[in-house]
Amino acid sequence: MDFNDTQEEAKFRKEASEWLKTNFDKFDSERSATDKSSKSSAEPSKTPMDESKSLELAKKWQTIKYDAGWACLHWPKDYGGRDATPIERVIWSQEESKFPIPGGFFEIGQGMAGPVMMMYATEEQKKEHLPPMAKGEKIWCQLFSEPGAGSDLAGIKTKAELDGDTWTINGQKVWTSGAHYSDWGILVTRSDFDAPKHKGLTYFFLDMKSPGIEIRPIKQINGGANFNEVYFTDVKIPDSQRLGDVGDGWRVALTTLMNERLAVGDASGVDFKEIFELAKENDFYGEPAVKNSAVREKLADWYCEYSGLKNTKMRRISALSKGDTPGPEASITKIVSANKLQDIANFGMDILDQAGINSDGNMKYHGSLLGAPLIRIAGGTDEILRNIIAEQVLGMPQDVRLDKNVPFNEIPTGDKSN
């Protein structure tokens, strides 16, 4: 057991870190010369103006990386990558995370749409679409969930009809991150309402500027609006933009979701360090809260979770370093970190007591407490992730299903799913 890089890893780390130091500093000084007020994406954009500025900066930085061969490291060189190994990808992201890089716009494209395109698109399409995706020139979104189909994604109803070589799409998607600034999207639709649920789906990619697409932002409980509703009215897609066979969209969607789980990581926000500091700084019954045994016991529990996740990540990196592929056991990260975030934020408000209600100065805690509910739902709810652990990691059987081998239009729906 040791935490040192192998010789090749150390060489790669040095190369990455030196490139970052030189080029990020240059990028950052040019940025601050033109605009003192811009922030990194770690802070949510409050206005559309903030967002478009951050987007512009993120694109600039992504292009610098791309031109030097540091974008989408693990992709083949032909599609704009570097042919890097999984461990090199980890080392790069460790080094890059030491800098306040602007980001948060390319993950869905590069993390989910990219791998699906690589598996299902034609060579010509890959050459056309993957490099601009890697470069950050084109942004992609994922059009999956619907009002009646979230955890049960295969229950989607957005309709696709083929006439000649052209499909016509009608319906509604929801929870589409970044639809409003995306150039392209990946879309799963229902092309056959008489086939069983999982067999009548067809998967496409499409131009988000196509006529008939209407995008409306969703305001979340934390005041942000990163998600959208997307309405489709007679939107046309050429058959050449179909990914996978007609009726085989579920298999393509599963590929995407597997990548999503790998892309979703820690819930960001207040963590052990913040609550430990808060408990030192604030009094509880005449002594610093950190001296109170009830507080200390909670701190110990959170430290164990914090450290358990950190060390789980180290084990995963170690496995990658040996050449293993990560499995669904990564699912525990989001369950544990999102719940920890919620509980720490709530307890922070307890430590602050009455004055903690004031948003001024306490936004860290307010923001985390209002953000945590969505993190526990997005990218697989706590409950779905527990199913995944039970079924895919531990090999327990699937739940009994009432919708298997039943034509889709005969499956019962309640009021809530319409």
Place this chain on the structure above:
Amino acid sequence: MNFEFSDEQMAMKEEVKKLLDKENSLKRNRTILEGEEKFDKELWDSLVAMGLTAVTIPEEYGGIGMGYLELCVIAEELGRAIAPVPYSSSVYLATTAILNCADEELKKAYLPKLASGEIIGTFAHAESSGFPLEKSINCNYTSGKISGLKAAVPDADVADFAIVSAKNDSGVGLYLIDLNTDKTKISSLDTFDPSRSHANLDISEAAAKELVSDGWLEIEKILDQSAVLFSFEQIGGAEAAMNMAKDYAQGRYAFGRSIASFQAIKHKVADMYISLQLARSNCYFGAWALSNEAAELPTAAATARVSATKAFYECSKENIQTHGGMGATWEFDCHLFYRRSRLLASNIGSQGVWKEKLISSIEKSNLQI
């Protein structure tokens, strides 16, 4: 970056597992639990024959001179098999205390016999309910002799000697006393987990060999070191209990289907898995800190200990729940794990103690967190 055990260590783990399976350790646990014997001598002899009592002892003292990482993988397997043997007392605690603190003469006298399994040692620290603090130790050392009481000492009625904490003029020290004399009255106890024996010691003027006189920090260190090993034992037991729950649920049918297909059961087992994974990862970091004598040891040991205690408690109690009524019968093995989980949580200080140790060590260490 290598945060896994080596292939050799994993092979050793597999060998220990095979031996414990072959010897039917679970059945042996029940035999000790229900019978009059204090521990399973036959199983102990097999472990000794495999060299497992000699692991951390250097070759010059008759050991095989491996390290604590090897001990970690052995501990995990002994925990999985809830083995009814005095391994933790003799190897994690007594052997470590001698290795850390004893002079050359004591090492030469005791380590070869510990390695060969000729003698068994234990560690006698607690004196009454509650975890001992430096100021609360009443056992007394004067002019080469110890007197006082030690409470519920693990394996004291099978051990040949005990490492005892006792106060003296300069603080609290560690001393070695022979248990095969009439100076120490040993009273075996009825306990929560009779698969491991415990006894009270009433020591009156027993001849004592000094390991260290001002030894509170040494005591804390031995507890930290052994906490990592106890944690590995705990995750071994936790994983066994989780697998028992899963396997039973798969085969048990109710309402026309395997109960393992109900989300109430799946989520329960998934939660056991989550708790176990967090504990396992913390144990690995503990193993690293232990084997490298890292400054992080106090924090790493407490983190491993707190999460492993939690995981074994959760897995062993929810294993009974998953089995339904049969899980609460004497006949089923679920209670063997439930008992062992509680025993291990009580040995070397309970959950509240280690949570307090954890936060204190974070406060002291200024570690990067």
